[in-house]
Amino acid sequence: MRGQGASAPAPLSPAHIARPRGDSLALRVIAPVMRLVEIPMVACQRLLGINRLAWVFLAPNLVLFGLFAFLPVILNIAYATTGGADVLLADRPYVGVRNFALLGDCANYLDPNSCREDKFWRAVWNTTWFVTLQVGIMVGFSLLTAIILNREIRARGFFRAVFFFPVLLSPVVVALIWKWILQREGVLNAFLDWTGVGGYNWLVDADWAFGWSVFLSVWAHMGFYTLILLAGLQAIPRDVYEAATMDRASPWRVFRRITLPLLSPTMLVVLVLALIKGVQTFDEVYAFTGGGPGTATTFIIQYIYEEGFAGAPRLFGLAAAASLLVAGVLVVLTLVQLWLNRRSANG
Numbered sequence: 001m002r003g004q005g006a007s008a009p010a011p012l013s014p015a016h017i018a019r020p021r022g023d024s025l026a027l028r029v030i031a032p033v034m035r036l037v038e039i040p041m042v043a044c045q046r047l048l049g050i051n052r053l054a055w056v057f058l059a060p061n062l063v064l065f066g067l068f069a070f071l072p073v074i075l076n077i078a079y080a081t082t083g084g085a086d087v088l089l090a091d092r093p094y095v096g097v098r099n100f101a102l103l104g105d106c107a108n109y110l111d112p113n114s115c116r117e118d119k120f121w122r123a124v125w126n127t128t129w130f131v132t133l134q135v136g137i138m139v140g141f142s143l144l145t146a147i148i149l150n151r152e153i154r155a156r157g158f159f160r161a162v163f164f165f166p167v168l169l170s171p172v173v174v175a176l177i178w179k180w181i182l183q184r185e186g187v188l189n190a191f192l193d194w195t196g197v198g199g200y201n202w203l204v205d206a207d208w209a210f211g212w213s214v215f216l217s218v219w220a221h222m223g224f225y226t227l228i229l230l231a232g233l234q235a236i237p238r239d240v241y242e243a244a245t246m247d248r249a250s251p252w253r254v255f256r257r258i259t260l261p262l263l264s265p266t267m268l269v270v271l272v273l274a275l276i277k278g279v280q281t282f283d284e285v286y287a288f289t290g291g292g293p294g295t296a297t298t299f300i301i302q303y304i305y306e307e308g309f310a311g312a313p314r315l316f317g318l319a320a321a322a323s324l325l326v327a328g329v330l331v332v333l334t335l336v337q338l339w340l341n342r343r344s345a346n347g
Contacts, residue, residue, distance in 0.1 A: 079320035085313035092317070099321035120322060122295045123303040130214060130299060131278035138218045138225060139274055143267070145222070146229035147259075160230075164223035174220045175287035179203070182212060203289055206296035213285050213297050220284060221277065225270045232266030233259070265344060272337040276330055300326055 044056050075089075080099055082092035106115035112122045149160050166174060181187045182202045189199030202208045236259070244254045260267075282301035285291075291298035291306075300322065308319030 076320045076323060079316045080324055081317070083317050085315070087316070095317065099317045100325075102318065103321055103325070117318075119295060119298070120300075120303055123298050123300045126210070126295070126298055127279060127281075127300045130210070130217075130281065131275060133214050134217050134278050134281075135271070135274045137214065138222050139267075139270060141218065142222050142225040142229055142270065145226045146233055147255075149226070149230055150233045160227075163226055166220050167223045169220070171220065171284035172287045174216065175284045178212070178216050178219075179288055204293055206293050209289050209293060210296050213288060216284060216288055217278070217281060221274075225274060228270050228273075229263070229266060232263050235266075236262045265341065268337065268340055268344070272333055275333050279326065279329060279333075 041053075041056075045053050048056070078089055079092070081094060081096055082089065083095040083098065084092045086092050103117050103120055105117065106121065108114045109121065112118045112125060115121045145163055149156060149163070153159070169177075179186075183189075184199065184201055184204075188202070192199050200208075202212060240258055240262075241254065244258060249257070280301055281299055282305065285297055285299060286302055286305075289297045291302050304319045304322050304326070307315045307322070
């Protein structure tokens with residue numbers, strides 16, 4: 001037993017505290033690097049203040065975003081106001097709004113043959129009909145599929161994966177698969193010949209080629225919108241449906257009075273996303289039909305591509321003007337979505 005005069009042991013200094021094993025080498029490597037990084041950060045904080053220091057971290061991202069987003073838009077505007085077939089802006093004469101005037105020179109906008117740039121207006125009307133049919137059919141089937149997959153059915157997870165699987169495929173792969181099925185010596189005609197019905201040149205007939213292009217796009221993208229609508233359905237409180245069941249409401253009344261109103265914000269998002277995607281349709285249809293037969297499946301993005309990159313001469317100004325018109329349409333669709341969202345939120 002120690003004496004009463006014995007003093008308490010002195011506390012251990014940090015130097016005597018054992019460090020965790022294995023981190024000494026990492027600390028020796030990282031510590032000098034962090035000290036070097038700390039010097040400019042402290043200087044920036046003293047110079048700019050703590051509230052403005054965030055811009056130092058945002059600057060690299062803003063530079064990259066401006067380089068790959070804002071700069072192409074500015075160049076596109078510059079090309080739209082110049083003419084000729086030269087690539088360099090310095091070699092292109094300034095023409096003002098002549099390219100826009102050329103695109104809009106029409107005696108009757110409902111008749112592409114009366115337009116000076118008739119291929120552009122054929123592409124516009126093809127895109128308009130395509131978006132109308134594709135979006136209407138796709139949103140309708142996506143809603144129906146989401147309602148079914150939201151129920152307690154057997155192998156529900158399997159069917160959800162099946163409907164979403166085409167979204168994972170490359171658009172070119174999707175186009176080549178259906179082109180292999182629908183070509184004159186394809187799988188569908190082989191089946192029709194076997195049944196005695198006889199085959200058909202699906203991709204040579206203009207109406208059938210357009211219809212199959214709509215079907216191809218719906219098949220390829222429906223799973224994405226089904227997933228969004230399914231998430232919206234699962235966000236609806238279950239007690240609302242339980243109350244409707246207790247009131248003996250019919251399924252149609254439940255759908256009309258409960259499901260659709262509560263799902264309307266999600267439906268609005270799906271509708272606007274589908275419209276924007278429909279206007280931008282290019283790769284899958286181009287690989288599927290090449291825009292043919294004739295101009296039956298030539299859409300606005302394909303027109304821009306062919307005028308600016310695939311045609312001879314390459315009319316960069318005309319393609320840039322058309323792309324700005326498309327961008328304006330997409331901006332309008334986005335503003336409509338924001339307005340409708342604000343209106344539904346307020347009331």
